[in-house]
Amino acid sequence: MFTLPFWATPAVILVVILAGLWLSERSSANSPSPSPSPTVSASVSAVSAADSYELERQQRALRVCGETAQRITRGATVGEADVEGWVVEFSAVSPTSPNAQVSAPDLAPFLRFLDGKTRARFVWSEAPELAKLDGPTTFVEVRHAPSPALTRTTLTFFGRYVSPYFIEEQRPTFMRLAAALADQLGATHAGLYARCERGASHHLGTWFRGETPGAAVAALLVWMGAHAVVPFLDEASLGGDAGLFESAVAFTPVAERASRLDRAGIAHIIGEHGGMIAGKPAGVTTLSFSFRDGNRATRASLALARALGVASASAQ
Numbered sequence: 001m002f003t004l005p006f007w008a009t010p011a012v013i014l015v016v017i018l019a020g021l022w023l024s025e026r027s028s029a030n031s032p033s034p035s036p037s038p039t040v041s042a043s044v045s046a047v048s049a050a051d052s053y054e055l056e057r058q059q060r061a062l063r064v065c066g067e068t069a070q071r072i073t074r075g076a077t078v079g080e081a082d083v084e085g086w087v088v089e090f091s092a093v094s095p096t097s098p099n100a101q102v103s104a105p106d107l108a109p110f111l112r113f114l115d116g117k118t119r120a121r122f123v124w125s126e127a128p129e130l131a132k133l134d135g136p137t138t139f140v141e142v143r144h145a146p147s148p149a150l151t152r153t154t155l156t157f158f159g160r161y162v163s164p165y166f167i168e169e170q171r172p173t174f175m176r177l178a179a180a181l182a183d184q185l186g187a188t189h190a191g192l193y194a195r196c197e198r199g200a201s202h203h204l205g206t207w208f209r210g211e212t213p214g215a216a217v218a219a220l221l222v223w224m225g226a227h228a229v230v231p232f233l234d235e236a237s238l239g240g241d242a243g244l245f246e247s248a249v250a251f252t253p254v255a256e257r258a259s260r261l262d263r264a265g266i267a268h269i270i271g272e273h274g275g276m277i278a279g280k281p282a283g284v285t286t287l288s289f290s291f292r293d294g295n296r297a298t299r300a301s302l303a304l305a306r307a308l309g310v311a312s313a314s315a316q
Contacts, residue, residue, distance in 0.1 A: 069196060089195060092190040093189045096147060105184070138158060147247065178191075208286070238254060
């Protein structure tokens with residue numbers, strides 16, 4: 001029988017070990033990498049697709065709204081087909097109550113809040129055609145900006161709430177709502193307009209109210225003139241610093257200037273731009289505009305600013 005020399009045994013063992021390692025590495029190199037779980041892969045794809053769709057939707061809405069806004073500044077008439085990317089906004093200024101810093105104004109007749117005091121559903125029983133609207137992107141966003149003397153309250157309507165504002169026959173519902181909200185808030189100035197969801201310029205102004213004719217003019221000037229595509233109110237001539245028109249206190253100096261015009265003078269100026277005035281000669285006054293020509297309120301605001309001497313040099 002053949003017997004290995006004593007010195008060969010370790011060498012054989014080493015060769016066997018090395019051969020095993022080589023075969024193992026070769027097998028690993030030729031085998032495919034493990035694939036991710038089908039469930040995980042599908043989930044990642046679904047999230048990516050949803051994010052991509054939402055991004056595309058936002059970009060499209062921004063583009064469409066911007067194009068519509070450009071048409072409006074040229075006096076175009078807009079309708080229900082033009083609502084993509086838009087929101088409707090009601091803004092009001094009212095005297096600050098002692099507890100305004102810790103308590104928001106009572107809007108219970110109009111809204112049912114979903115998350116504290118920021119996002120809500122519309123529930124006002126006197127506008128059932130709005131209250132019945134629903135959808136995941138249909139809500140009202142509420143913002144309060146209290147200062148020592150005045151509080152600015154803004155309600156922004158999103159989603160399916162927007163379309164009725166763009167339909168001439170249904171727009172009076174929003175105007176009735178604006179009047180009721182102004183009463184509820186005890187507003188000294190209030191306005192109703194639209195803007196691109198991702199924009200700051202105000203368009204399609206339809207309704208503005210004040211405690212006096214001058215206060216109504218101030219509402220129109222601040223919400224439309226100070227927030228036009230190219231703002232044309234001159235802060236210096238109104239005795240204000242930079243950023244005046246982002247504060248509720250802006251209405252006081254503008255209303256003081258506007259008090260120089262009587263009701264007849266206001267009616268004449270806005271009438272040349274399709275505007276109407278309603279209310280008592282020295283009491284609560286409402287200015288309203290149709291937007292068959294969507295730029296009427298802005299043009300009337302510019303004409304009033306020029307008449308009062310508060311238009312910027314570039315707008316003279």
